[in-house]
Amino acid sequence: MKDLEDILAIARDVGWKAADILHSYYHGTVKDPDLQVQYKQSEPVTIADVTVSQYIVQRLQAAFGEQDFAYISEETYKSQLQLQNSQLVWLIDPLDGTRDFINKTGDYAIHIALIQEHRPILSVVAVPEAETIYYAIKDGGTFKETPTATVAVKLSPTKPVEDLTLVVSRSHRHERLEYLLQNLPCQNQKAVGSVGCKIATILEQNADIYISLSGKSAPKDWDIAAPELILTEAGGNFTHFDGSPLQYHTGDINQWGGLLASNSNSHQLLCQEAQRILSEFDRIKKV
Numbered sequence: 001m002k003d004l005e006d007i008l009a010i011a012r013d014v015g016w017k018a019a020d021i022l023h024s025y026y027h028g029t030v031k032d033p034d035l036q037v038q039y040k041q042s043e044p045v046t047i048a049d050v051t052v053s054q055y056i057v058q059r060l061q062a063a064f065g066e067q068d069f070a071y072i073s074e075e076t077y078k079s080q081l082q083l084q085n086s087q088l089v090w091l092i093d094p095l096d097g098t099r100d101f102i103n104k105t106g107d108y109a110i111h112i113a114l115i116q117e118h119r120p121i122l123s124v125v126a127v128p129e130a131e132t133i134y135y136a137i138k139d140g141g142t143f144k145e146t147p148t149a150t151v152a153v154k155l156s157p158t159k160p161v162e163d164l165t166l167v168v169s170r171s172h173r174h175e176r177l178e179y180l181l182q183n184l185p186c187q188n189q190k191a192v193g194s195v196g197c198k199i200a201t202i203l204e205q206n207a208d209i210y211i212s213l214s215g216k217s218a219p220k221d222w223d224i225a226a227p228e229l230i231l232t233e234a235g236g237n238f239t240h241f242d243g244s245p246l247q248y249h250t251g252d253i254n255q256w257g258g259l260l261a262s263n264s265n266s267h268q269l270l271c272q273e274a275q276r277i278l279s280e281f282d283r284i285k286k287v
């Protein structure tokens with residue numbers, strides 16, 4: 001089997017080419033720019049999601065075969081029955097932030113992560129509208145690549161907790177999350193679409209924290225795995241509110257509960273605050 005640097009070189013190339021395809025749909029320069037929007041369990045899917053999913057899976061399968069690797073893409077995943085016991089699993093979100101892609105906010109990304117024993121060991125996050133990819137190998141640091149340069153990304157936050165800025169979802173909001181956001185010690189908040197773009201915003205030091213709280217639905221493994229590794233390898237944290245690490249490819253594709261991603265030495269404090277505020281909310285709701 002190839003070593004991780006060789007695997008990364010292929011995954012980066014796939015990320016760039018997939019970004020070109022999404023970019024051409026986004027700007028209407030493909031032959032047939034009709035996105036053919038459909039809804040699956042209230043989440044939109046377009047022809048761009050499907051085309052890029054096919055492209056990524058075919059390229060990875062051609063390079064790595066079926067013997068050592070399994071392939072799970074948002075667009076091809078059907079049910080838990082499809083779970084395979086291969087040692088290494090590719091988790092692919094061909095278009096994260098489909099709603100923002102359709103609404104033309106520019107916030108959409110491609111996620112490609114390689115999972116071993118439930119944890120990401122290699123990842124690529126492409127942000128087509130910024131002409132940027134971020135990539136990481138476990139214990140190897142995070143890098144940002146643009147058409148003109150490649151630089152290491154290293155976070156060294158110093159701000160007090162009240163001055164931190166939080167990025168939150170535009171579309172996945174509910175009462176429990178609103179209560180949490182209103183009561184956190186950091187009140188600078190901005191809405192950004194796509195988990196990959198939210199984490200990129202933190203890597204670019206335009207925000208400090210991302211919070212995800214599941215409601216009736218939850219983000220999926222492919223929404224979180226690749227962004228997690230590029231953040232943690234840059235020096236950030238990404239955990240459940242109780243501080244435990246995230247696990248992928250466990251048999252349940254959903255990432256339930258509260259997740260906190262941060263660049264910050266206030267990570268633990270914010271996790272504790274989030275737990276306290278949610279218990280308060282649950283108590284108020286019960287009486």
Ligand SMILES: Nc1ncnc2c1ncn2[C@@H]1O[C@H](COP(=O)(O)O)[C@@H](OP(=O)(O)O)[C@H]1O
Nearest residue numbers: 095096097098169172193194195217218219223
């Ligand atoms: N509570 C939730 N329930 C379901 N999906 C969620 C979710 N929170 C985030 N996601 C998923 O995470 C991605 C970013 O969402 P958001 O911009 O709202 O943060 C979207 O992926 P897709 O666009 O790949 O479907 C969305 O489906």
Ligand SMILES: [Mg+2]
Nearest residue numbers: 093096097223
């Ligand atoms: Mg997604």
